[in-house]
């Protein structure tokens with residue numbers, strides 16, 4: 001049985017990943033900020049080899065180390081999905097500041113801390129896939145509208161980190177995917193998004209299945225449709 005650890009799994013894309021992976025018979029460890037408040041997640045089948053809900057705060061870089069010490073066995077899919085978009089860092093004029101530092105902490109540095117803590121468990125697994133939930137907004141080549149300083153900057157930093165991880169972890173057989181889920185109807189994506197969470201997650205899980213044993217996909221930035229995105 002495959003085992004996935006996914007962050008930010010209490011709502012939005014992360015919750016749907018947990019749901020679909022459980023349906024496919026995976027063991028899912030769902031890492032969330034407030035397990036007590038994760039009622040939709042906890043309604044999914046819990047128990048031995050099914051769903052485990054654990055506490056994780058992306059702003060605390062010790063959090064992944066504590067989790068790695070607590071969790072038994074290999075992790076086939078490590079999915080750094082938790083992310084944020086701060087309205088305070090959108091527009092030129094007052095974007096630079098603590099809100100932007102927080103965005104970089106959560107969107108870029110926390111995924112690296114997660115991979116650093118779990119690389120041994122991923123390397124010991126059968127599937128050996130790391131997925132980073134990036135965004136097309138982090139593409140410098142694709143930026144035709146400006147603004148979005150904190151979100152764009154932090155996702156571009158995540159992309160750079162993902163590329164380095166793909167090179168540094170290649171000799172351990174780990175495939176690192178940098179993913180854009182599409183524009184999805186979640187709290188973050190809003191009601192006008194083009195995809196449902198079901199559609200986006202099905203597409204992302206197809207890409208992840210293709211990445212199993214496929215080092216040629218490592219360090220690439222993929223649209224959920226499977227197309228490569230420009231950096």
Ligand SMILES: NC(=O)c1ccc[n+]([C@@H]2O[C@H](COP(=O)([O-])OP(=O)(O)OC[C@H]3O[C@@H](n4cnc5c(N)ncnc54)[C@H](OP(=O)(O)O)[C@@H]3O)[C@@H](O)[C@H]2O)c1
Nearest residue numbers: 008012013033057058081082083135183184186187188189
């Ligand atoms: N929706 C889109 O169109 C879209 C497009 C491109 C990329 N993405 C990316 O996809 C990922 C998921 O987004 P979503 O649309 O599902 O957004 P969402 O519904 O707003 O969910 C965000 C998730 O991240 C968690 N999170 C935020 N800050 C955290 C922290 N400090 N520690 C732990 N967890 C934290 C949230 O937990 P709480 O519930 O505790 O706040 C929540 O589970 C994000 O990385 C986002 O940037 C989304």
